[in-house]
Amino acid sequence: xxxxxxxxxxxxxxxxxxxxxxxxxxxxxxxxxxxxxxxxxxxxxxxxxxxxxxxxxxxxxxxxxxxxxxxxxxxxxxxxxxxxxxxxxxxxxxxxxxxxxxxxxxxxxxxxxxxxxxxxxxxxxxxxxxxxxxxxxxxxxxxxxxxxxxxxxxxxxxxxxxxxxxxxxxxxxxxxxxxxxxxxxxxxxxxxxxxxxxxxxxxxxxxxxxxxxxxxxxxxxxxxxxxxxxxxxxxxxxxxxxxxxxxxxxxxxxxxxxxxx
Numbered sequence: 001x002x003x004x005x006x007x008x009x010x011x012x013x014x015x016x017x018x019x020x021x022x023x024x025x026x027x028x029x030x031x032x033x034x035x036x037x038x039x040x041x042x043x044x045x046x047x048x049x050x051x052x053x054x055x056x057x058x059x060x061x062x063x064x065x066x067x068x069x070x071x072x073x074x075x076x077x078x079x080x081x082x083x084x085x086x087x088x089x090x091x092x093x094x095x096x097x098x099x100x101x102x103x104x105x106x107x108x109x110x111x112x113x114x115x116x117x118x119x120x121x122x123x124x125x126x127x128x129x130x131x132x133x134x135x136x137x138x139x140x141x142x143x144x145x146x147x148x149x150x151x152x153x154x155x156x157x158x159x160x161x162x163x164x165x166x167x168x169x170x171x172x173x174x175x176x177x178x179x180x181x182x183x184x185x186x187x188x189x190x191x192x193x194x195x196x197x198x199x200x201x202x203x204x205x206x207x208x209x210x211x212x213x214x215x216x217x218x219x220x221x222x223x224x225x226x227x228x229x230x231x232x233x234x235x236x237x238x239x240x241x242x243x244x245x246x247x248x249x250x251x252x253x254x255x256x257x258x259x260x261x
Contacts, residue, residue, distance in 0.1 A: 048166040050156070050176035052254030054205040054241050059233045061206045062241040063088040063221075064179065066155065068121050070213035071100045077212060078110050080222045084229075089238040090212065091117035091155040091177075094139040101146055108147035113237035115153040116140055116174065125162040132168045140172075153177050153238050177238055178254060179207045185214030194220035199227060205255070207238060 065077065067090055081088060090107050092114055097104045108114055118124060119138040127135065136154060143151045154174040156165060161176060169176045181201040183194050194216060198208060210217050228235060248261035 046163075047251065048163045049249055049251055049254045050161055050166060050178045051207070051242060051249060051256045052178045053180040053207055053256070054243060055255050055257045056205040056241075059204050059231070060241060061202060061204070061208060061228065061233055061235055062238040063208045063210065063225075063235055064091060064115070064155070064177075064238060065089070065210045065212045065217075066091045066117060067096050067212040068093045068117065068157070069096070071096075071103050072213060073215075073218050074103055074107070074212045076218040077221065078107065080218060080225070081112070082110060084222065084225045086225055086235045087111050087113070087237050088235070089113040089115050089153065091115035091153075092139070092143065093117045093121050093157075094119035094142045095121070097139075097142050097146060104143075104146045108149060113153070113239055114143050114147050114149045114151055115155055115177065115238065116143065116151045117155050118157055121157045123158060123160045124156040124165045125160040127162075127165070129164055129168050132165055133172070136169065136172055136174065153242075175239075175242055177207065177242075179209035180254070181206045181208040183208065183210050183214075183217070183220070185217045185220065186211050188215045191216040191219035191223075195223055195227075198224050202228070202233075204233075205241070207241070 090112050092104060116136055116139045118135045124132060140151055143149055152174055154169050155177045159178055166176050181198055183198050185194050243256055243258055246260055247256055247258055249256055
């Protein structure tokens, strides 16, 4: 009886630990963004993941900007990028392009890649295949109309995705892109806080997330670019960072790697 009692006490303790761990995981994901690792701890082993970063020996990274609301700071960003001879990827929502068609054209004319960020900025992970197709194709057509570019990279709003989203995007010729370095500029962190956060996390193959209208984004971006360059990094659009040919996405880290899974 004593052995049985000990067994159940141990089992109860383990269950309590797992519940606490799961709660911490959910809270972390809510505030900092779920990663493939946190999703796979208790998730299905067949769950697909987007590209969070790229495995490379080159000191090469991609800077990206999401645009869904506002455009006041975008001209300043474009000037900084031009002055530093840097090309990036801007993920644009269709309703943003509808409101700012000239700014959309200006971003593309400056040589930046235009990424697809959906039409209406929904939680893409909960959409049906037909709904996903409409979100992507409507935005794809708008990008083509305004800029002449054929977009090939898609970033789901809120980082929310599903197997349906990833397989549908792939069928439409898109790579689904997340990030491994989140500036959290949308929280109106100070420029120094943004700088510190990015520089502590960045490494070869990183995809860095900013927003086009963050309060202190422009103020932080220039010193980040200068420091990256001083460390020997090359900054490229995402389509120039991701691998061509045979590759697979590590389901724990979200890292894009050469070869077959």
